[in-house]
Amino acid sequence: MSLASIPQNSHLGRTLSVLRDVTSRPSGAVGLSLVLFHLILAVISPYIAPFDYRTMNAAMMLTGPDGVHWLGTDHLGRDVFSRTIQGGREAILVTGIATPIAVAWGGLVGIFFGLIGGRVDEVMMRFVDAFLSLPWILKMLVLIVTFGTGIEVLIPTLAFFYGIPVIRIARAATHDVVARDFVAAARARGQSRMTIMRKELLPNVLDALMVEGAMRWSWMLLAFSSLSFLGFGVSPPTPDWGLMIADARGFMSFAPWGVLGPVIALSTLIIGINLTADALAKALGIDRAQKAPV
Amino acid sequence: MTDTPVIQLSDLSIGFTGRAGHTLPVLRNIDLTVRPGESIGLVGESGSGKSTVALAAMGYLKRGLRVLGGTARFEGHDMFALKRRELETLRGGQLALIPQNSGQSLTPTLRIGAQLTEALRLHSRLDPAQFPDRVLELLGQVRLPDPQTITRRYPHELSGGQQQRVAIAMALAGEPRALLLDEPTTGLDVTTQAHILELLRDLARETGMAMVYVSHDLGAIARVCDRVVVMYAGEVVMEGSARQVLTAPTHPYARGLLASIPKLSDPHLPMALGGRPPAPGGAGDGCAFVDRCALASDLCRATRPMLAPGPGGAPVRCHHADRADTLPMSSQGDHAARAEAGTAPVLSLQDLEIRYSRPGLLDRLRGREDTRPATVDDITISIAKGETLGLVGESGSGKSTILKTIAGLLPPAGGEIRFDGDAPLPRSVEQRGPDHLRRIQLIFQNPDDSLNPRHTIAEILEQPLKLYFGLSGTALQDRCVEILERVRLGGHYLDRLPSQLSGGEKQRVAVARAFAANPDLVLCDEVTSALDVSVQAAVLELLNDLKAAQGTTYVFVSHDLAVVRALSDRVAVLYQGRLCEIGPSAEVYALPSHPYTEVLLGAVLEPDPDTAPKLTADDVIELSPPAKGCPFQRRCPRKIGARCDTDTPPWQTRDDGHAIRCHIPLDDLHRQQQADS
Numbered sequence: 001m002s003l004a005s006i007p008q009n010s011h012l013g014r015t016l017s018v019l020r021d022v023t024s025r026p027s028g029a030v031g032l033s034l035v036l037f038h039l040i041l042a043v044i045s046p047y048i049a050p051f052d053y054r055t056m057n058a059a060m061m062l063t064g065p066d067g068v069h070w071l072g073t074d075h076l077g078r079d080v081f082s083r084t085i086q087g088g089r090e091a092i093l094v095t096g097i098a099t100p101i102a103v104a105w106g107g108l109v110g111i112f113f114g115l116i117g118g119r120v121d122e123v124m125m126r127f128v129d130a131f132l133s134l135p136w137i138l139k140m141l142v143l144i145v146t147f148g149t150g151i152e153v154l155i156p157t158l159a160f161f162y163g164i165p166v167i168r169i170a171r172a173a174t175h176d177v178v179a180r181d182f183v184a185a186a187r188a189r190g191q192s193r194m195t196i197m198r199k200e201l202l203p204n205v206l207d208a209l210m211v212e213g214a215m216r217w218s219w220m221l222l223a224f225s226s227l228s229f230l231g232f233g234v235s236p237p238t239p240d241w242g243l244m245i246a247d248a249r250g251f252m253s254f255a256p257w258g259v260l261g262p263v264i265a266l267s268t269l270i271i272g273i274n275l276t277a278d279a280l281a282k283a284l285g286i287d288r289a290q291k292a293p294v
Numbered sequence: 295m296t297d298t299p300v301i302q303l304s305d306l307s308i309g310f311t312g313r314a315g316h317t318l319p320v321l322r323n324i325d326l327t328v329r330p331g332e333s334i335g336l337v338g339e340s341g342s343g344k345s346t347v348a349l350a351a352m353g354y355l356k357r358g359l360r361v362l363g364g365t366a367r368f369e370g371h372d373m374f375a376l377k378r379r380e381l382e383t384l385r386g387g388q389l390a391l392i393p394q395n396s397g398q399s400l401t402p403t404l405r406i407g408a409q410l411t412e413a414l415r416l417h418s419r420l421d422p423a424q425f426p427d428r429v430l431e432l433l434g435q436v437r438l439p440d441p442q443t444i445t446r447r448y449p450h451e452l453s454g455g456q457q458q459r460v461a462i463a464m465a466l467a468g469e470p471r472a473l474l475l476d477e478p479t480t481g482l483d484v485t486t487q488a489h490i491l492e493l494l495r496d497l498a499r500e501t502g503m504a505m506v507y508v509s510h511d512l513g514a515i516a517r518v519c520d521r522v523v524v525m526y527a528g529e530v531v532m533e534g535s536a537r538q539v540l541t542a543p544t545h546p547y548a549r550g551l552l553a554s555i556p557k558l559s560d561p562h563l564p565m566a567l568g569g570r571p572p573a574p575g576g577a578g579d580g581c582a583f584v585d586r587c588a589l590a591s592d593l594c595r596a597t598r599p600m601l602a603p604g605p606g607g608a609p610v611r612c613h614h615a616d617r618a619d620t621l622p623m624s625s626q627g628d629h630a631a632r633a634e635a636g637t638a639p640v641l642s643l644q645d646l647e648i649r650y651s652r653p654g655l656l657d658r659l660r661g662r663e664d665t666r667p668a669t670v671d672d673i674t675i676s677i678a679k680g681e682t683l684g685l686v687g688e689s690g691s692g693k694s695t696i697l698k699t700i701a702g703l704l705p706p707a708g709g710e711i712r713f714d715g716d717a718p719l720p721r722s723v724e725q726r727g728p729d730h731l732r733r734i735q736l737i738f739q740n741p742d743d744s745l746n747p748r749h750t751i752a753e754i755l756e757q758p759l760k761l762y763f764g765l766s767g768t769a770l771q772d773r774c775v776e777i778l779e780r781v782r783l784g785g786h787y788l789d790r791l792p793s794q795l796s797g798g799e800k801q802r803v804a805v806a807r808a809f810a811a812n813p814d815l816v817l818c819d820e821v822t823s824a825l826d827v828s829v830q831a832a833v834l835e836l837l838n839d840l841k842a843a844q845g846t847t848y849v850f851v852s853h854d855l856a857v858v859r860a861l862s863d864r865v866a867v868l869y870q871g872r873l874c875e876i877g878p879s880a881e882v883y884a885l886p887s888h889p890y891t892e893v894l895l896g897a898v899l900e901p902d903p904d905t906a907p908k909l910t911a912d913d914v915i916e917l918s919p920p921a922k923g924c925p926f927q928r929r930c931p932r933k934i935g936a937r938c939d940t941d942t943p944p945w946q947t948r949d950d951g952h953a954i955r956c957h958i959p960l961d962d963l964h965r966q967q968q969a970d971s
Contacts, residue, residue, distance in 0.1 A: 010750050010791045181744035187723055188701045189758055189811075190731035199757070203748035 021283035028279025034272025038088060038265075045086045051079035053086055053239045062255040072257040074248060083239035084261035088269065090234045091241065094151060095220040098158040102220075103213040106163035110170025111201050115178055115193065121171070128167055136161060136223065144232050154233070158223065162216050166209070173208040174201055207284040214277035218270045225266055241266045299367075300472045300504040301328040301351045306364035308350060309574070318575035319362060320346055321528045325601070328472065333498050333505035335519030335536065337512060337551070339826045340797070341571060343528040344508045348474045351506060352389055353381050369471065387417035387468035394477040396461030400449040406433075406460055407445030410467060417468030432463040435500075437493055455486035462493070472504040479514055483688040484853065488897040488907040491517045510826060512555060513899030516540055517907070524548045527571045527582035530601060534608025536903045544604040544615040546587045549623045554831040556856040558883070558898050563860050565622065566832035570796050581613070588621060589614040640714055640847045641700070641815055642676035647708035648692070648699050648871070667919045668707060670695050670871035677864075679814075682841065682848040684862030684879065686855055686894070692871035693851045694739075697817045700849065701736045702726055714814070732762040735808035739820040741800035745792040751778070751803055752788040758810040773810075781806040781836060798829035802836065809840055818850045822857060834861055855898055859883055864951075867891045869926050870919035877952030885971070886964035888954045889932040908971075924957065932966065934958060 022028035051069075057077030065072045071080035113121045140157060147153045177183065178201065186196050227233040228242030236243065241262035248258025303326040309319040321343045328334050336344040349355065350366050353373030366373045368389055373381070385391075393399055401409060410429045414420060420428055433441035436459040449457055458478060465473055475494070479487040495518055498505050507518050515522055515536065522539040524532040524547065532545040543549050550567040557564075569586035572578075580595040581587070587594065593613050604610035605619075612618065648670040670692040677683045685693040698704040700711060702723030710718035713730060720726045738744035745754055755774045759765045765773055775785035781802040792800050801821065808816055818837070822830040838861065840846060852858050858865055859879055866876040867888060875888040882891065896908030910931040919925050923939040930938065937957050946960050947953040954960060 010789050010794070014791070181738040181740065182746040184698075184703055185736065185738065185744050185807075186757070188703055188731075188736045189761060190723060190726065190728060191757070191761065199749075200746055203746065206748075 018280075018283045022276070022279045025279040025282065027275040028283070031272045031275025031277075031279060034268050035276055038092065038269045038272065041085055042089045042092045045089065049079075049082040049086055051082040053078060053083045054237050055079075062251060062258070064255070065257055071261045072255065074244075074258050075251060075255075080244075080258055080261050083244060084241075084265050087239040087241045087244055087262055088265060090151075090238060091221055091224045091228075092269075094154050095158065095217055095224055098155045098162065099213055099217040099220055101155070101159035102161075102163035102216055103166055103209055104163075105159070106166025107170040107202075107205065107209045108197075109163075110167040110172075111174045111197050111205055113167070114171040114174025115197060115201060117175075117178070125168075125171065128164060131164055132168075137226065140223070140227065141232065144227070149227075149232050149235070154224070154227075158220050162220050162223075166212055166216065169208055169212045170205055173205040177201055177204045207286060211277055211281045211284065211286055214273055214280060218273040218277070221266070221270055221273070298370075299327045299329050300369060301326070301506065302365075302367045303327075303347070303351065304365050304367070306347075306350060306366055307362040308346060308355065308359055309362045310358045310360065312575065316575060317362065318573075319528060320359060320574050321350070322577075323364070324350075324530060326351075326523065326530070328504045328506060330471070330504055331498070331502045332521065333507060333519045335515035335522040336506065336508045336525060337510065337515055337522060338525035339510065339551075339571060339828060341527075342525040344525050345476050346528075347525070348391075348476055348506055348508045351472075351474060352385055352391060354385075383417075386413070386465075388471045389474070390465035390468060390470040390472075391474045391476065392458075392461050392465050392478050394480050396478070397449060397452075397454055397457040400457060400460060402449055404448075405445065406447050406449065406452070409460075410445070410464060413464045413467035428467075432466055433460075435466060435497070436460070436463045438463075453486075454482050455490060458482065458486075458490055459493070462490075462497070466497070466501075469501075470503060472506065474506045474508070476508045477510070478507075480509070480511065484855070484899075485688065485893060485897040485909070487514065488517075488899065488909055489912075491899070492907075492909065494518055511899070512540065512552065512827075512901035516901050516903045516905075517899055524551070527577055528574065529582055529611060530609075531583065531611045532604075532608065533601070533610075534606070538606055538608050540901050540903055542606060542619070543623065544606060544608065544610045544618045545583075545612050546589055546614075546618055546621055547583050549618060549621045550586070551828060552623050552901060553621075554828040555901055556831070556834070556854070556860045557900060558856045558859060558895065559900070561859055561880070563834055563838055564827075564831040566835050567828035568832070570798070581611075583612075589617055638679060638715060639676040639712075640679045640681075641849075642712045643673050643696075643700070643709065644712065645709035646673040646696070646699065646706055646711065647671045648695055648704060649707040650695075667921050668871065669919075670699075671919075672872055673709070675866060675873070675876065677815075677847055677849065679847055680841075680845045681864060682850055682862045684858035684865040685849060685851045685868060686853065686858050686865060687868035688853065688894075690870070691868040693868050694819050695871070696868075697736065697819050697849060697851055700815075701734060701817055703736075728762065732758075732811045733814040734817065735811050735813040735815070736817045737804055737808045737819065737821050740824040741792070741797065741804045742824075744804050745800060745807075747792055750789050750791055751795075754792075754803060754807055755788075755810055758807060762811050777806045777810050778803075780809065780840070796829075797825050798832055801825060801829075801833050805833070805836060805840070809844075809846075812844075813846060815847045815849070818848055820852055821850075823852065823854065830857070837861065855883075855894060867894070872919065872925040873955060874926065875952075875954045877948075877954075878950060881948075881950055881952040885967045886954065886960050887967065888926075888956055889930050889958075889963075890926045892967060893929075893931065924955075932958060932963070 023032060055078060060073050060077040061075055063069060063073045069079050069081065071084060074080055113124055140161060143157050144153065183196060183200050186200050224233060225242030228240045229246045234240035234243055244262040245259055252259050303324050306321060306324040307319055308321040309317050312318045324347055326347065336347060338344045351368065353366060353376060361374050368384065407429055410432060411425050414425050414428055429445060430441045433444055438444050438456060438459050452460065479490050482490065491514055507515060509515055519536050522534065522536050523530055524539060524545060526547050532539060532543060532548050539548060543552060553565040554567050555564060567586060572582055580597060581599050584590045584594045599611045599613045601609045601611045604612065604615035647668045649668045651666060673696060685696065687693050695704065699706050705721040713719050719730060752774055755777055756770055759770055759773055774788060778785060778787055783799060783802055822833050825833060841848060850858060850861055862879045864877060865879045865882040867874045867890060869890045874890045875882060887895065893910055896910060899907060912929065920927055923941060924943045927933060927938045934957055943955045943957045945953050945955050956963060
């Protein structure tokens with residue numbers, strides 16, 4: 001190893017090399033492009049949409065794709081293409097805020113339980129297990145029915161429910177680390193529990209949390225779209241993929257284009273996130289089957 | 295016995311493709327011939343390619359490696375040209391491998407009998423009806439007592455030494471022509487290691503197998519091997535009879551390696567071999583050892599020496615082999631810094647008792663005391679300021695446990711710890727004040743585990759400085775550099791991560807972190823046992839220099855009696871968590887000794903083909919101490935009768951402070967031991 005090959009800042013160096021590793025894998029390159037495409041589209045779509053998503057046209061109901069309406073029109077005569085490219089804005093915004101919150105609180109609680117261990121940890125984990133055994137949609141509908149369906153309810157609800165499985169992951173990752181001597185060294189020095197969590201444990205658990213966060217994001221997107229599909233998410237006329245699928249479902253046999261646009265948009269985003277998470281896990285060495293040679 | 299080689303590697307080179315696309319060699323032009331009945335030792339530092347050579351002889355390459363040239367033949371078969379099927383029949387059958395830590399290579403859910411039967415089914419031509427008898431025969435052959443019982447055991451019910459014996463029995467199942475041993479005794483206790491090596495010697499003689507013995511331990515090599523091959527940076531640098539390589543090596547590296555081994559007979563610190571081997575592909579055109587060699591000349595930098603007969607006839611890869619005998623070979627390092635006599639104790643342990651077990655819930659509800667013997671009991675030691683106390687004993691003797699308790703990581707069940715004449719120290723680290731925390735520091739065995747892999751060296755050193763001294767900004771930065779320089783690493787290490795450092799450098803950082811606190815007492819837990827011998831010598835030297843400069847007191851725990859001797863003023867010997875003997879190190883290493891110390895000292899292997907270990911007690915590992923009497927009663931070769939089983943032996947103290955805990959009067963003990971030696 002020559003001196004020149006050692007980057008000035010080792011942390012930055014590691015981040016860059018992980019990023020390089022992710023983009024050099026086919027799954028990472030494809031996945032990351034898909035995610036970036038959707039993120040950029042969500043930002044610029046209002047400015048490039050050919051039609052207003054609210055404009056109805058009674059004369060143009062359920063027309064097929066043509067040169068003007070690229071993906072045809074829906075049952076109210078609205079342009080499906082314009083609605084599709086803007087249909088992810090709400091979903092990405094809500095889940096994009098809720099995911100970091102979920103990972104942060106779930107991660108901290110998991111690291112804490114992993115550090116203290118013992119009986120408290122065991123008992124708390126049984127609560128987590130019990131909670132996870134209930135179907136998510138049931139739990140979520142209860143909250144939404146009680147508090148309403150606005151963003152201000154959806155974000156905390158999703159962040160709360162999706163943080164709970166993160167506890168499990170963070171705790172398991174912490175258990176691997178907590179038995180190591182550097183944690184004992186920190187204890188012997190007299191570091192506070194908070195410092196041990198923040199300085200010794202968190203940096204070692206972060207890899208697992210990042211991969212977990214990416215996976216949670218894709219599941220959260222599905223959950224958000226499912227809620228919209230059921231009518232508990234975004235309210236019309238705001239375009240949303242789940243809502244659009246629900247609306248166009250009835251006409252699927254003779255006007256399939258109404259479903260096709262949002263379905264492709266939603267699935268490409270979710271596949272993109274999953275591929276990225278996969279490549280990230282391999283780059284970080286979390287996937288144990290794929291260890292680097294030598 | 296024919297003279298056709300069993301294993302023959304010819305001009306074998308193995309390498310991998312690096313990140314930049316270059317081919318980087320791991321082995322370069324290896325020639326190795328092993329004849330029937332011969333045992334060959336492969337020695338070298340970690341990374342020298344010795345295990346790769348052994349695995350290549352089996353036709354096996356680690357992931358990512360490929361053959362760059364040459365051949366590996368076993369009994370005429372070209373191992374890298376054979377089909378998978380053919381390899382499978384050879385491997386494990388005629389060519390067997392015994393790995394390091396074979397406890398992990400036994401299947402945990404199968405009984406020993408079933409595992410041996412499977413080995414026979416795959417590799418033996420015997421009639422299956424004979425398998426049960428053959429299993430017993432094999433277990434007898436590896437000297438396991440009561441083979442019948444062993445067949446019904448699961449691997450976890452056996453000790454490390456017994457597991458290693460079972461692994462050897464499995465290897466013998468196919469009646470191999472050659473046995474490859476990859477550090478087979480590393481990680482075992484000294485007494486167990488000595489017994490396993492004697493077994494291997496006997497087996498080689500009985501069966502006429504060829505053996506390739508890979509080890510970094512020249513003592514083990516000296517005991518088992520006829521011929522020794524010294525490897526450095528993927529090359530053979532010297533080859534010759536064990537006697538020649540170990541007593542009159544003609545390669546500077548081999549001499550340096552020998553000088554860096556601490557020896558029981560020698561109270562000096564071993565000499566460090568500076569520098570580190572080149573990375574694969576980094577050797578350049580010249581000699582790979584040139585950067586660390588005292589004899590290096592321009593010729594060495596320009597051309598790579600060939601393996602050619604040197605003085606004494608043994609092949610050596612050195613331009614200046616004729617001058618190698620000018621280099622020192624035995625340790626001529628310093629005497630360890632000694633404590634001044636008559637200073638006040640800085641640490642005293644009084645009747646320390648430590649338990650890992652807790653009484654069960656029912657017993658606690660009924661208010662019952664735990665009747666099981668404590669893991670560590672009855673430890674009373676005081677350590678003077680500036681003194682180094684060595685704690686020795688086999689694994690499970692409680693030596694690391696005592697360090698953890700002093701550090702407050704494991705609260706004792708009874709007794710007290712006094713530090714610097716103060717009131718007793720609070721039992722756990724959470725109750726101790728910042729001053730006590732700062733003044734007692736702990737260094738761990740393995741720096742890979744004790745340094746956070748996500749922290750840069752700067753962040754590692756900043757933690758104690760911020761915590762104890764509240765430093766920040768440039769003062770903090772300057773202090774980090776200063777501390778790094780004190781452990782002979784420069785400020786340019788600050789931004790590196792531990793993974794970018796070698797093993798020895800990492801341990802220096804761990805030492806630096808402990809000394810950053812300006813401690814009065816440093817607890818060293820097997821600090822050199824994860825390191826190569828050459829690196830070990832450097833770390834010992836560093837610890838000694840720091841002590842000389844700062845008057846630090848050390849408690850130095852190690853299973854290696856020679857290392858302890860080199861560094862310690864006083865030595866305490868522990869067995870099953872009880873003290874057996876304590877005294878000035880010169881006295882403890884001389885007669886009379888506690889019978890356990892005698893067993894330990896007898897089992898130590900010296901890198902000298904003429905010394906044989908004295909094996910007096912068996913190598914059974916005891917899992918818990920006896921409830922009463924002498925802790926060593928079950929293994930003691932000098933046991934005098936029922937008194938040893940029932941009465942706790944008394945301390946017999948001599949004028950020089952040397953104390954032995956034994957029922958045998960010291961004069962009698964001395965006489966018996968002199969008669970035996």
